[in-house]
Amino acid sequence: MLLYNAPDPAPNPRRVRLFLAEKGLDIPMRDLAIVEREQKAPDFLAKNPAGQLPALELDDGTVIAESVSICRYLEALHPDPPLFGSSPEEMARIDMWLRRVENMLMVPVGMVWIHSHPFTAGLGRQFTDFGEASKERVAKAKAWFDGQLDGSDYLAGERYSMADIMLLTTVDFALWIGLDMPEDAGNLRDWHDRVSTRESVQRA
């Protein structure tokens, strides 16, 4: 098994590294340089035609792309501790929160990144008005998650899950591109402190 990785601040590979650290798993990794577009080079496109990282190559040559799909695969091989849930209800709830983070928060964070960040200005046409407006959507989404975290230690229930990994990597990437945590989002800030001090964060 070989994990094609990219170092921070790329949020998607970090999801897999956090997942591995939470599971206590060690997988050989190879870093590709996103700034040099190595993930778009022909030899990597032959492995993942979507040209994205991370990707997990199995010993028989099969390649699983998409951060969450890689984690699901590893969860099936190494069920403990469960990070996608155990009962049908818990699995559905964690998946629901995963999707909410991606659709309500990661999508607008990505739009800010693509359309209003200087770093991506050379990669394609930027619609800067839209990028600026997406910052408001990010702030609204953070306020919504702040409300949802009221009274909860973790996003999808009483224990740490893949949904927390998704929210942490999204919020930290947002911070890296200049989208601060709202001052009044006390629940979200407390949650962020709680999950950021886990040993996995130091290891990943």
Add this chain to the structure above:
Amino acid sequence: MLLYNAPDPAPNPRRVRLFLAEKGLDIPMRDLAIVEREQKAPDFLAKNPAGQLPALELDDGTVIAESVSICRYLEALHPDPPLFGSSPEEMARIDMWLRRVENMLMVPVGMVWIHSHPFTAGLGRQFTDFGEASKERVAKAKAWFDGQLDGSDYLAGERYSMADIMLLTTVDFALWIGLDMPEDAGNLRDWHDRVSTRESVQRA
């Protein structure tokens, strides 16, 4: 169990209806009127604070939102025929294709819908240049999926799966908002004919 549903052309509730039809399951449904914003009314927000459809209410009052999460829950209760895969590899592959459809195709289709369609003009500020540019991204994504379908009857392998349901509901919603299937996308067109003639499509 009660499924809060919205009729066509809403793509997300249709995913669940197609899934139910493929499984041969029958669940009581209640339609909400999206045009009247019933999904944003306080009594529904108490069930799904994200204010989105579909949502599945269990007999104990638990609510599972998010189309794919609802389907995962039902798959756990009714494994046959498997639509999320059986082996770890197949489950990961189907999940990977699900995510690719959502991230590469559904996101830009949604941006066209939100930012350049007359129907949504009153719901928020439209960035019409961005909406128009998103049409090009949709066309590119369709061309990519067309290439990936070369030699395959179904998106994620040899059998019909949730990934096909995701692609079908996305492509059909795109058609409804005026984004035609490219003339030269022969594989995608053949696939669309193949999955559109399934009995589930008539029943859902």
